[in-house]
């Protein structure tokens with residue numbers, strides 16, 4: 001079974017595949033906990049509500065696939081190690097259709113992933129219909145071409161999800177116990193938004209929707225009050241659309257060049273007693289986080305947002321790079337919580353040669369950054385796919401699967417997962433699941449590619465990046 005249940009006790013005898021199934025509610029169980037009891041004459045599934053019962057049914061379906069004829073009698077007790085087990089899809093760099101997303105969602109639910117981190121805004125595109133700010137879907141959702149690294153195309157790229165489609169996706173996720181975590185990345189990665197509303201940047205000058213990959217220097221101006229008015233009005237509309245508990249507000253890769261030279265930003269720093277631009281980013285994130293908290297939502301940020309040292313502890317930090325001046329550790333020691341998604345293991349846009357299935361499976365669940373509370377500060381895990389260089393659905397699926405399934409087991413089993421060899425054995429047995437849901441998963445030979453294939457994959461990946469882009473990225477990194 002995938003992920004492997006916490007406890008399985010085999011008892012004597014066998015039940016027919018079609019033995020009657022009885023579902024029972026037991027309020028004492030935690031929300032996602034479930035039990036399966038297979039005896040010779042019936043199968044009893046128990047959960048405290050929809051989530052637990054859905055997982056019990058999912059596990060039973062896997063058992064039916066594993067044992068093709070009779071089911072051995074057994075008792076399963078199962079519950080997740082972490083409450084937050086997420087998968088991330090970047091729909092800003094390339095748009096994926098509602099049906100393509102539904103396939104990814106359905107497949108993720110099979111492995112008990114329970115949050116869909118939906119990246120819907122970045123330099124290269126905004127993807128949601130907005131009634132309050134319609135230029136977002138009219139202007140920010142379309143770019144003049146792709147000039148990502150060494151790939152060049154002058155064909156217009158774009159697309160957005162109508163409010164009805166967003167509701168359809170939310171409803172579809174809800175059927176499988178999945179909640180959406182929408183992400184509006186800010187104050188950086190906002191070039192597409194600024195293409196429609198340039199007055200929100202420090203310079204206030206026109207920009208076009210980004211057509212290259214990398215880090216862009218235009219940010220939301222943290223000094224102008226109208227920036228915050230825009231963000232709060234936009235969030236108000238989005239919170240009405242997205243009912244989930246968490247909301248991701250980005251905070252990564254924000255070079256401070258513009259803020260340093262901006263009279264509005266500098267005035268804000270003086271007035272608020274902020275020592276530097278890192279603290280200004282902390283101020284910016286805290287204001288948005290406070291707004292979300294006042295609406296009963298929990299904000300999430302990428303780890304750069306803690307580097308100012310003044311981020312409120314209620315804000316969850318998503319770890320993807322290393323700590324800087326032990327600020328992540330300090331945030332977690334103050335009581336903050338973390339989502340583990342290290343770039344070296346969880347980013348599935350890298351080829352299998354660089355991040356193999358084994359690398360994803362063996363992520364450290366108590367890295368040094370976690371500080372004195374260790375795993376207690378872990379809210380959960382996430383596997384991710386960025387799509388600068390992924391232009392079609394088949395490629396998306398090959399890159400994600402089965403690596404997302406490995407991440408799902410990390411999130412479900414935590415440090416008690418049974419090991420990579422055991423995982424692969426179960427994955428082989430359940431591999432037909434990918435076919436069942438129409439997913440193009442990478443086959444066994446590709447999980448840890450042989451030397452020759454690995455060299456080809458790594459070389460092909462590196463060919464994506466032009467020398468100029470790499471130099472620009474290095475320069476920008478110094479500004480973050």
Ligand SMILES: [Zn+2]
Nearest residue numbers: 202221262265
């Ligand atoms: Zn400014």
